[in-house]
Structures are given as C-alpha cells and as structure tokens.
Amino acid sequence: MQRVRLHDKDFELFIPESEVNAAIDRLAGELRVRYNGKRPLFIGVLNGAFFFAAELVKRLDIECEITFVKVASYHGTRSTGKVSELIGLNERIEGRHVVVLEDIVDTGNTVRYIMDALNEHHPASVSIAALLFKPDAYTQDIPIEHVAVRIPNAFVVGSGLDHDGLGRNLPGIYKIINSGQ
Numbered sequence: 001m002q003r004v005r006l007h008d009k010d011f012e013l014f015i016p017e018s019e020v021n022a023a024i025d026r027l028a029g030e031l032r033v034r035y036n037g038k039r040p041l042f043i044g045v046l047n048g049a050f051f052f053a054a055e056l057v058k059r060l061d062i063e064c065e066i067t068f069v070k071v072a073s074y075h076g077t078r079s080t081g082k083v084s085e086l087i088g089l090n091e092r093i094e095g096r097h098v099v100v101l102e103d104i105v106d107t108g109n110t111v112r113y114i115m116d117a118l119n120e121h122h123p124a125s126v127s128i129a130a131l132l133f134k135p136d137a138y139t140q141d142i143p144i145e146h147v148a149v150r151i152p153n154a155f156v157v158g159s160g161l162d163h164d165g166l167g168r169n170l171p172g173i174y175k176i177i178n179s180g181q
C-alpha cells in the first residue's frame with residue numbers, strides 16, 4: 001500500500017517494512033554485543049512501543065526481561081503546568097541494566113521524564129533504544145544511544161505509531177502528506 005487515509009489526513013509510504021526490519025536487525029546486533037551476560041531489563045513505553053519491543057526482543061538471543069510502562073500526562077490542578085506520571089513499573093530496577101524502548105523520540109521531553117524517574121531507583125545503567133529518532137527536533141542532552149532509523153522532522157505513523165488511534169497496525173512507516181496545509 002503506497003498511500004493511506006487515516007481520519008482526515010493522507011499518508012504515503014516512507015520506509016518499507018523490509019527496511020524497518022533490517023534496521024531492527026542491526027539494532028538487535030548492537031544490543032546483543034552490549035548487554036550479553038548482563039541480563040538487561042527492557043522497558044517498553046506504551047502504547048507506541050509494543051511493536052518495536054516485540055520485534056526487537058524476538059531477535060535477541062540473550063537472557064533478558066521485558067516489561068512495559070505508560071507515561072500519563074495531565075494538567076495539574078495548580079499552576080504547575082503539565083504533570084507526568086510513570087505507570088506500571090513493578091520491577092525492582094536497583095542495580096539492573098535498563099534499556100528504555102521508545103517508538104519515536106521527537107523533542108525528547110518524554111525521554112527526559114522517564115530517565116529522571118528511573119534514575120531515582122538507582123539502576124546500574126539506563127540507555128535509550130528508539131525505533132525512530134528525529135535529531136532535528138531533539139532538545140535534550142541525553143544521548144539516544146541506540147537508534148534503528150533517523151528521520152527528518154515530519155509526522156509519521158505505522159509500526160506502532162498512530163494518528164489519533166489509527167495506523168498502529170500498518171507495516172512500514174508512513175509520512176503525512178501536505179502537513180501544515
């Protein structure tokens with residue numbers, strides 16, 4: 001499928017499934033070298049990372065654990081602006097090697113929040129692995145050490161990523177057409 005309409009927006013195929021798979025293969029190789037023997041704990045950030053997490057860990061023939069969290073954002077009742085909360089982290093992470101699995105890193109605000117929240121529990125190490133990374137939009141100084149695909153600053157869907165609930169099931173990555181018009 002070259003084009004798809006989701007709600008009121010049109011998207012065109014940007015990265016075919018075969019290229020996404022090849023990028024995840026490469027990333028799995030990188031993580032295998034770094035974490036073999038360390039029994040890493042992979043933490044997928046829902047909803048978007050379900051696809052990436054599944055595709056990645058099935059390629060990793062090392063001893064590892066996987067769990068999922070959700071970042072809930074809401075506006076506080078006081079004038080403190082946006083408040084975030086990490087939901088669902090039940091594992092003890094003290095002394096563990098943790099790898100956060102993100103579907104996409106854009107401004108990096110989510111990564112910043114998750115890193116700060118995890119570091120309070122004193123893990124041995126924390127790194128980020130992202131299916132997609134938009135370097136031109138990134139505003140944080142945390143290194144995104146493991147990236148499957150770097151993309152320009154455009155809105156994309158597919159492979160777990162949605163537009164208002166739709167598109168997560170599309171294989172490959174689709175880019176919005178005529179954004180901003």
Ligand code: 5GP
Pocket residue numbers: 048103104105106107108109110111154155156157161162163
């Ligand atoms: P950040 O905090 O890095 O700015 O944004 C992270 C979150 O924004 C992602 O987890 C994702 O939910 C959403 N996001 C950022 N860029 C895109 C995009 O191009 N497509 C979709 N579907 N979501 C995006």
